[in-house]
Amino acid sequence: MRESTLIAKSSIRRASPQLRLRTGLAWGIAVAVDAWLVWLKWWCLPNTIREIIxxxxxxxxxxxxAMLWQFVAASCLQVVVIASLYLTVARIPARWVP
Structure with a gap:
């Protein structure tokens, strides 16, 4: 029983840099998409509403x-996209990560 515990601990230590890389990649993509959604929420959609009016x-x-609901909809989209990207990228197999 003790031997299996040692093997599990050593394999966790070896996989740690890959896990950190995958987590960093997930956060990087999430921040980039979040920046795009902030631009969409604060500049693009209000200008579109003004143009339609x-x-x-x-x-x-x-x-x-319209301004209220575009803000609410964009905020919900932000949460869904960031959570989805983080969960998806964090599950990339370690062999795919350079």
Whole structure:
């Protein structure tokens, strides 16, 4: 029983740098996607809403609700994408990581 415990501990120590690399890769991708979503949330979507209101002035009363819901939708998307990317990249087999 003690021998199997030693083997398990030594294999964990050997796999540790690969695990750190995979975790770092997952966080790097998650931060890059998060930066893109922040740009989308704070610049692209509000400009799109303003442009639509400029083209169709009768929809001006929808400006405030549209701004609120685009922010909420983009925030939810941010959480889902970051969690999904982190979980996906963290599960990449060690042999695929350079």
């Amino acid at each position: 400029r083209m169709f002035p009768e929809t001006a009363f929808l400006h405030d609700p």
